[in-house]
Amino acid sequence: MAVAAELVAEAQFVEHRRGFRRRWYRTPSFVAGVTILGLIVLAALAAPLITQHNPTDQDLLHTLAGPSRSHWLGTDELGRDVWSRLAYGARTDLRVAFLAVVFPFTIGTVLGLVSGYYGGWIDTTTNWLVNVVVAFPFYILIIALVFALGPGTRSIYIAITLVGWVSYTRIIRGEVLVAKRREYVLAARAAGLSDRRILFRHLLPNVVTQAIVFACSDVVLDILAIVTLGYLGLGVQPPTPDWGRMIADGQTFLTTHWELSTIPGIAIVITALGLSLLADGLADLLRPE
Amino acid sequence: MTEPLLRVEGLRVEFNLARGVLRAVDGASFEVRPGEALGIVGESGSGKTMALRALVRLLPPAASVTGGTVEIDGVDVTAASEGQRRELRGRTVSMIFQEPMTALNPVMRVGEQIAETPLVRLGLSRRAARGRALELMSLVGIPDPKRRSRAYPHELSGGLRQRVMIAIALSADPKLILCDEPTTALDVTIQDQILKLLGALQRDLGVSLVFVSHDLAVIAQTCTRVAVMYAGQVVETGTVDAVFHEPRHPYTLGLLRSVPDFDSVRDRLSSIPGAPPDLALPPAGCRFHPRCPFVQDDCVGAPIPLIDLRADGTEPVSDPTGVRHLSERATRCLYHERCAEDARREPVVARA
Amino acid sequence: MSLTGYVARRLLHLVPVVLGVTILCFFLIHLVPGDPARTILGNQATDQRVALLRHDWGLDRPLPVQYGKFMDRVAHGDLGTSLFYNVSAGHLVLERLPVTLWLIAFGTFLSIAIAVPSALQAATHRDKPSDHVVRAVPLVGLGFPPFWIGIVLLLVFGLHFGRLFPVGGYGSGFFGHVHSMFLPALTVAFTISPILIRSLRASLLEVFESDYITTARSKGLPERRVLAHHALRNAVISTVSVLGVNIGYLVGGTLVIEAVYALPGLGQLMINAINQRDFPVVQAVTLAFAVMVVLVYLLTDVVHALLDPRVRFD
Numbered sequence: 001m002a003v004a005a006e007l008v009a010e011a012q013f014v015e016h017r018r019g020f021r022r023r024w025y026r027t028p029s030f031v032a033g034v035t036i037l038g039l040i041v042l043a044a045l046a047a048p049l050i051t052q053h054n055p056t057d058q059d060l061l062h063t064l065a066g067p068s069r070s071h072w073l074g075t076d077e078l079g080r081d082v083w084s085r086l087a088y089g090a091r092t093d094l095r096v097a098f099l100a101v102v103f104p105f106t107i108g109t110v111l112g113l114v115s116g117y118y119g120g121w122i123d124t125t126t127n128w129l130v131n132v133v134v135a136f137p138f139y140i141l142i143i144a145l146v147f148a149l150g151p152g153t154r155s156i157y158i159a160i161t162l163v164g165w166v167s168y169t170r171i172i173r174g175e176v177l178v179a180k181r182r183e184y185v186l187a188a189r190a191a192g193l194s195d196r197r198i199l200f201r202h203l204l205p206n207v208v209t210q211a212i213v214f215a216c217s218d219v220v221l222d223i224l225a226i227v228t229l230g231y232l233g234l235g236v237q238p239p240t241p242d243w244g245r246m247i248a249d250g251q252t253f254l255t256t257h258w259e260l261s262t263i264p265g266i267a268i269v270i271t272a273l274g275l276s277l278l279a280d281g282l283a284d285l286l287r288p289e
Numbered sequence: 290m291t292e293p294l295l296r297v298e299g300l301r302v303e304f305n306l307a308r309g310v311l312r313a314v315d316g317a318s319f320e321v322r323p324g325e326a327l328g329i330v331g332e333s334g335s336g337k338t339m340a341l342r343a344l345v346r347l348l349p350p351a352a353s354v355t356g357g358t359v360e361i362d363g364v365d366v367t368a369a370s371e372g373q374r375r376e377l378r379g380r381t382v383s384m385i386f387q388e389p390m391t392a393l394n395p396v397m398r399v400g401e402q403i404a405e406t407p408l409v410r411l412g413l414s415r416r417a418a419r420g421r422a423l424e425l426m427s428l429v430g431i432p433d434p435k436r437r438s439r440a441y442p443h444e445l446s447g448g449l450r451q452r453v454m455i456a457i458a459l460s461a462d463p464k465l466i467l468c469d470e471p472t473t474a475l476d477v478t479i480q481d482q483i484l485k486l487l488g489a490l491q492r493d494l495g496v497s498l499v500f501v502s503h504d505l506a507v508i509a510q511t512c513t514r515v516a517v518m519y520a521g522q523v524v525e526t527g528t529v530d531a532v533f534h535e536p537r538h539p540y541t542l543g544l545l546r547s548v549p550d551f552d553s554v555r556d557r558l559s560s561i562p563g564a565p566p567d568l569a570l571p572p573a574g575c576r577f578h579p580r581c582p583f584v585q586d587d588c589v590g591a592p593i594p595l596i597d598l599r600a601d602g603t604e605p606v607s608d609p610t611g612v613r614h615l616s617e618r619a620t621r622c623l624y625h626e627r628c629a630e631d632a633r634r635e636p637v638v639a640r641a
Numbered sequence: 642m643s644l645t646g647y648v649a650r651r652l653l654h655l656v657p658v659v660l661g662v663t664i665l666c667f668f669l670i671h672l673v674p675g676d677p678a679r680t681i682l683g684n685q686a687t688d689q690r691v692a693l694l695r696h697d698w699g700l701d702r703p704l705p706v707q708y709g710k711f712m713d714r715v716a717h718g719d720l721g722t723s724l725f726y727n728v729s730a731g732h733l734v735l736e737r738l739p740v741t742l743w744l745i746a747f748g749t750f751l752s753i754a755i756a757v758p759s760a761l762q763a764a765t766h767r768d769k770p771s772d773h774v775v776r777a778v779p780l781v782g783l784g785f786p787p788f789w790i791g792i793v794l795l796l797v798f799g800l801h802f803g804r805l806f807p808v809g810g811y812g813s814g815f816f817g818h819v820h821s822m823f824l825p826a827l828t829v830a831f832t833i834s835p836i837l838i839r840s841l842r843a844s845l846l847e848v849f850e851s852d853y854i855t856t857a858r859s860k861g862l863p864e865r866r867v868l869a870h871h872a873l874r875n876a877v878i879s880t881v882s883v884l885g886v887n888i889g890y891l892v893g894g895t896l897v898i899e900a901v902y903a904l905p906g907l908g909q910l911m912i913n914a915i916n917q918r919d920f921p922v923v924q925a926v927t928l929a930f931a932v933m934v935v936l937v938y939l940l941t942d943v944v945h946a947l948l949d950p951r952v953r954f955d
Contacts, residue, residue, distance in 0.1 A: 132661030137893030272784020378861030
């Protein structure tokens with residue numbers, strides 16, 4: 001009896017994966033997203049190889065210079081190479097953003113699983129926590145938290161975790177509420193499988209797809225948050241390059257050298273576009289037929 | 290011979306699907322005279338709903354009319370512009386739908402919805418339109434109209450909602466009402482009430498009805514003439530009396546036989562063997578032939594046309610205006626005699 | 642159930658949330674690593690000052706007592722005293738509130754003005770070029786950092802095109818406000834309209850498949866009336882919910898937009914307070930923002946109930 005239940009769940013899980021493998025290259029949004037994101041990630045990883053200067057090297061004799069052979073995108077107000085700062089900025093911001101998604105994802109998924117499955121006071125308390133966090137505007141809470149914790153990347157991780165788990169919990173909880181009435185769960189329970197086994201071996205693989213899709217767009221949100229914090233001077237601390245910081249620094253020279261503020265912004269937009277396309281493509285692919 | 294109010298000839302409706310073209314309606318022809326009630330009966334997938342919708346061009350986006358002519362009140366609808374068709378809708382022809390819960394706007398009060406056509410199409414003032422709505426509500430038997438007109442659809446029972454739909458359909462004094470299975474979603478007792486209402490209204494107001502249903506009893510109760518549809522085609526037409534007592538198409542016979550009869554005792558529930566065909570690839574020749582007990586060799590060949598069954602066997606008379614009138618009694622079966630014999634031998638009990 | 646009954650029920654549900662909000666605000670200070678008082682005052686402060694502050698804020702008492710004192714003060718409208726200005730933080734908040742409210746209201750108005758026609762156009766011309774353009778907007782638009790949109794708008798309209806709009810400040814009088822706030826409000830609108838457009842377009846497409854639209858068409862009504870009276874009236878309901886859910890994002894965006902345009906609102910107050918390490922003010926502004934958002938949620942619920950008669954009957 002238990003074996004039968006396991007087989008059913010297994011079969012459904014495999015069905016999901018098979019569908020994905022078959023269609024991924026035919027989904028334009030997925031392909032486009034992976035391409036764009038791939039290029040940017042590659043550039044970030046290969047930053048030392050594709051740049052001629054250190055992003056923190058100042059050259060006070062050649063500040064605010066235009067594009068040249070030595071400086072492909074020119075220099076900023078402290079004579080630093082803009083292209084290097086852009087590439088290394090990608091490194092910093094992407095690394096922090098991707099890492100920052102992991103904790104909320106994990107915590108939120110577990111909370112969602114548990115509160116959706118067991119209901120009762122666990123569910124009520126979780127919902128209350130969700131409502132409380134959601135009552136704060138996203139940026140406000142993050143900024144307040146980073147302020148309290150002190151600027152720097154460690155605070156960013158903590159702040160994003162404390163605020164970001166909410167979306168995952170909601171999504172997973174919603175999926176669990178629907179899934180726990182499905183036959184394969186009822187069969188597993190009738191077979192006497194332990195709750196933990198049901199939760200993690202059976203429910204989780206089937207409900208986690210929505211959370212994965214959301215995680216992609218969540219990275220976008222995180223990038224925006226990190227850059228905003230950078231703009232306000234609260235996030236990644238100089239001299240580590242950060243796109244938000246670059247935009248802030250460049251704002252003083254908006255009238256004369258508007259490219260200093262514009263170029264990092266374009267980089268952000270393209271990165272976000274790649275991630276959004278990826279999210280859309282994943283959503284299409286992972287949608288149960 | 291009075292001019293028909295509605296004339297449909299050779300109607301074809303196609304769906305453009307990923308896997309190909311599906312002919313939901315492939316050659317439907319029927320007529321309705323003023324003050325007459327025509328029933329269109331068939332199972333799901335026979336094309337009856339699509340044929341009805343095609344009359345006023347209210348088809349789903351993937352479907353389109355690809356052939357045939359439809360004439361309503363002298364206007365050639367098939368050749369008309371969308372603007373001309375819209376002119377006809379609501380005023381000359383109106384529709385009643387199957388599921389009143391979804392067919393009524395959930396955020397508008399029912400009184401407003403009934404008053405809408407008079408307000409917008411007839412140019413009545415708000416007050417006059419509201420008054421008309423109340424009148425109509427009384428006419429269709431809604432108690433306490435003044436209070437009920439302020440209700441929202443979800444606050445009313447199924448029967449009341451359907452009465453609201455009927456009121457909406459009558460609101461601009463149409464000449465023809467198209468009914469798409471209006472009682473299918475209702476309880477049997479309410480069904481009866483609504484059918485009696487429709488019958489009374491039809492007689493008192495002299496409106497023509499086209500009544501689509503899969504339920505033979507309902508058609509028999511409400512209509513005087515009937516067209517039977519199978520696999521997208523009209524396979525038999527005639528008066529309800531003639532068709533139900535002496536069916537001249539094996540499908541009709543099968544349908545009649547499969548209705549459970551509580552008055553007489555039989556060995557088992559009779560049903561038509563097989564299943565309706567895939568409309569993307571219909572059978573050659575007569576579409577019913579794979580399931581027909583009387584099938585012969587020449588049933589599987591060229592497509593069978595509608596055969597005129599006038600008593601004297603002469604050619605259909607065309608009237609001075611040059612319009613060819615569709616027959617009163619027709620069938621698409623080459624062996625309709627055999628069918629009628631079978632029906633006489635083992636009579637199908639007529640339902641009241 | 643009447644409207645007031647509904648509102649009362651919603652308010653009741655909000656009480657535990659508001660309580661939770663105050664707890665979270667209260668806890669902010671305890672997140673500060675090390676000794677909060679010293680961290681806030683900086684290393685230059687004398688031990689005396691630090692001890693005074695600690696006592697003042699009750700940091701030497703047990704947690705529940707601290708919370709009790711905190712709630713007591715809040716209930717009396719005392720949100721702490723600014724370390725920098727030495728006036729009541731609550732007073733500062735109230736002073737700056739109108740500007741932020743203006744920005745939120747104007748921004749919401751503009752976002753609706755942008756979203757509704759775009760979504761209508763896309764939904765009624767499905768899969769045609771205009772639909773593709775409109776669908777691309779949320780895809781690309783959600784990747785724009787709000788402050789960057791502000792900077793670009795500033796660049797284009799404020800500085801280049803004949804200085805159409807002032808580059809900062811609040812202006813005076815109603816039309817002065819409208820003039821000064823136009824670019825910031827437009828920035829706010831650009832942040833939130835992608836979400837609205839996507840949601841409204843999807844709603845409209847769903848509504849178009851509904852039976853009651855067929856009924857409306859069977860009445861021979863002009864297409865414009867079908868769209869306005871039947872389709873839109875139903876589609877906006879879910880969009881109001883979406884707007885409500887995203888209001889947190891909209892309000893949060895105002896903070897950084899105020900920074901870009903140097904508007905004297907709550908956001909700017911918070912940023913200054915952060916730079917000046919003025920903890921009580923940061924806490925007060927955070928609390929104020931949360932209360933605002935909660936009230937907006939309530940407002941959206943009420944609007945939703947007004948628009949959808951089915952709501953009150955569950």
